[in-house]
Amino acid sequence: MINIYDTANQMEQDLRKTDEYQALKAAYQDLKADEKAYACFNKLHEYQGKLQQKQMQGETITEADFKTLQDLSQEANQYPSLMALMEKEQAINSLLDELSKIIFSPLQDIYHEA
Structure with missing residues (x-):
């Protein structure tokens, strides 16, 4: 039997290793260092x-x-640091949208069967 939660937990760990996540994390740290922007x-x-x-x-x-x-x-x-954060948020949201499409494709298949 497959445990889909193991897969989800692995995905969570893998997400933390992506360039998009690392860039967002760094941009947030930069933002926090700029008191007015934060x-x-x-x-x-x-x-x-x-x-x-x-x-x-x-x-x-x-x-x-x-x-x-x-x-x-x-x-x-x-604030350049705030704009950079928003740019990184868009990048990770694009990644999450792509993952969502993959995850939900079995449901789409059900509704689009001929």
């Missing part, structure tokens, strides 16, 4: 969380919410 990152991250929570509770995201998010994003653009 504070901006925390504000942006916290606000995004508030908007997600608002959305999950069925509340409307207002123009003011979008304006605040836009302002925080523009502030983030001023």
Whole structure:
């Protein structure tokens, strides 16, 4: 019998060894070393969380919410270390999307059988 959790645990360990993960980890350390950029990152991250929570509770995201998010994003653009982190996040998200497609392909096969 196959233990899919062993495979998942191995994948978790392998992910930590990828270039994308190592680059993200290094970018995060660089960001933390830049006090102002790290504070901006925390504000942006916290606000995004508030908007997600608002959305999950069925509340409307207002123009003011979008304006605040836009302002925080523009502030983030001023910090090279924060921009580098976002770039590395995109790279690892691309990797995770590819892995997700592979993992879920058996389910897609079920629904696309002729």
